[in-house]
Amino acid sequence: MDLRSKAAVTETLKSFYCEAVMNLMQQLIFPGDIIGTEEEFAPSDGAFAEEGNLRSSQVGVTTGSGGRIGVAGIKNVRQFRPGMAVLGIATDSMHNIAFVRIDSLRSGTQSFVALKDGKLMSPKPDAMQKHRPREMDGERKPKAKALSVGDVVAALIIGEGRDSYTLSINMPDFGVVAADCNLCSSPMQYDREAGALKCGSCEVSEHRKISNLYGDTNKIEALLKRYIK
Numbered sequence: 001m002d003l004r005s006k007a008a009v010t011e012t013l014k015s016f017y018c019e020a021v022m023n024l025m026q027q028l029i030f031p032g033d034i035i036g037t038e039e040e041f042a043p044s045d046g047a048f049a050e051e052g053n054l055r056s057s058q059v060g061v062t063t064g065s066g067g068r069i070g071v072a073g074i075k076n077v078r079q080f081r082p083g084m085a086v087l088g089i090a091t092d093s094m095h096n097i098a099f100v101r102i103d104s105l106r107s108g109t110q111s112f113v114a115l116k117d118g119k120l121m122s123p124k125p126d127a128m129q130k131h132r133p134r135e136m137d138g139e140r141k142p143k144a145k146a147l148s149v150g151d152v153v154a155a156l157i158i159g160e161g162r163d164s165y166t167l168s169i170n171m172p173d174f175g176v177v178a179a180d181c182n183l184c185s186s187p188m189q190y191d192r193e194a195g196a197l198k199c200g201s202c203e204v205s206e207h208r209k210i211s212n213l214y215g216d217t218n219k220i221e222a223l224l225k226r227y228i229k
Contacts, residue, residue, distance in 0.1 A: 006150075006151075006152055006178040006179060006180050006187065028059055028060065028061065028074070028077065028113070029056045029059070029060055029061060029062055029071050030056060030059055030113075030115050031055075031056055031057055031058060031059065031115070032055055032056065033055060033056045034053045034054065034055055035047060035054050035055065035056055035062050035069055035071065036053070036054040036069045037052055037053055037054060038052050038053070038054060039052070040069075041054055041064065041067060041068055041069040042067060042068045042069075043068070043069070043070065044063070044064065044068040044069055044070030045070045045071070045072075046058050046060055046063075046070040046071030046072060046073060047069060047070045047071055054069060056071040057071065058071055058073045059073065059074060059077050059078075059079065059113070060072045060073040060074050060077075061074065076109050076110055076111060077111045077112075077113060078110065078111070078112050078113075079112065079113060079114075079115055080102065080105075080112050080113070080114050080115075080157060080165065081157065081160065082157045082158060082159055082160055082165075083156075083157065083227065084112070084156075084157050084227050084228065085154060085155070085156050085157075085174075085223055085224050085226070085227035086102045086103070086105070086114070086118065086154070086155055086156075086157060086165075086167070086224075087102075087103050087105075087152065087153070087154055087177070087220070087224060088100040088101050088102040088103055088117075088118055088152075088153055088155065089101050089103075089150065089151070089152060089153075090147040090148065090149050090150060090151045090153055091117070091149065092149060093145075093147060093148075093149060096121060096122040097119060097120065097121060097122075098119075098120045098122075098146060098147045099117055099118070099119060099120070099164075100117060100118035100119075100120055100147075100153060100155065100167060101117055101118075102114035102117060102118050102165065105224065105228075107224075107225060107228055110228075112228075114165070116163055116164050116165060117164055117165070118155060118157070118164060118165045118166070118167040119164040119165070119166055119167065120146070120147070120153075120155060120166075120167040120168070120169065121166075121168075122145075122146050145207065145208065146169065146175075146208065146209040147176060147208060147209070148179065148182060148206065148208065150179070150180060151176045151178070151179045151208065152176065152177050152178040152179065153169065153174075153175065153176050153177065153211075154169070154173070154174050154175065154177050154211055154213070154220060154223060154224070155167035155168060155169050155174055156168045156169070156171065156174055156227065169209050169211075172211070172212045173211055173212050173213055173223050174211055175208065175209040175210050175211035175214075176197075176208045176209065176210050176211060176214065177211045177213055177214055177215065177220050178214070178215060179197055179206070179208065181199035181201065181202060181204060181206070182204075182206060183199070183202055183204055184199065184201050184202045186199050186200055186201035186202070187199075187200060188200075188206065189215075190210060190214040190215065191205070195207070195210070196208075196210075197210065
């Protein structure tokens with residue numbers, strides 16, 4: 001197993017998740033974005049009027065002439081949709097819900113962008129079973145949690161709402177793929193026997209829903225490509 005720090009995992013995947021996509025996103029107009037007002041322009045292709053504003057109806061770049069403004073679509077940029085695998089960073093958690101900022105993706109000439117964050121419910125009990133802390137004599141171990149803020153996670157999109165994607169990490173290949181220690185920020189290694197992440201510096205153990213591919217960038221990339229549609 002190729003055990004790497006969180007930074008090393010994301011750095012190695014830059015050929016797949018790269019800065020070029022982020023630069024492209026800064027130039028793109030997304031569905032619902034305001035591109036002008038009805039006082040200034042009339043809507044053209046790729047745009048519609050709503051409450052005095054002109055909004056984009058597709059992913060693309062603004063175009064306009066003769067007092068009209070629209071959005072020209074870009075063929076090699078697509079949005080994530082249910083059934084695709086994504087890589088992201090856990091940004092917050094509350095109760096049994098975690099929130100994930102989804103990274104953009106590029107595979108060959110095709111780019112995929114996330115127009116919203118992901119929302120992840122706690123995995124089913126059977127999915128977490130092997131990751132639960134083992135009880136020691138006379139000692140109660142803390143309850144295992146699916147994710148910790150800052151973890152890199154591979155997840156499957158199983159639904160899409162108005163404000164977020166619904167994600168799942170129930171399957172063995174999905175879950176945390178890279179993490180840093182919550183105490184000292186050192187890279188965490190996957191201790192398979194204990195079913196936990198262990199810090200190489202302060203030796204603390206932390207429990208997550210860990211992907212079978214933890215730290216292996218080649219296998220993570222292969223997983224993401226397998227779910228591209």
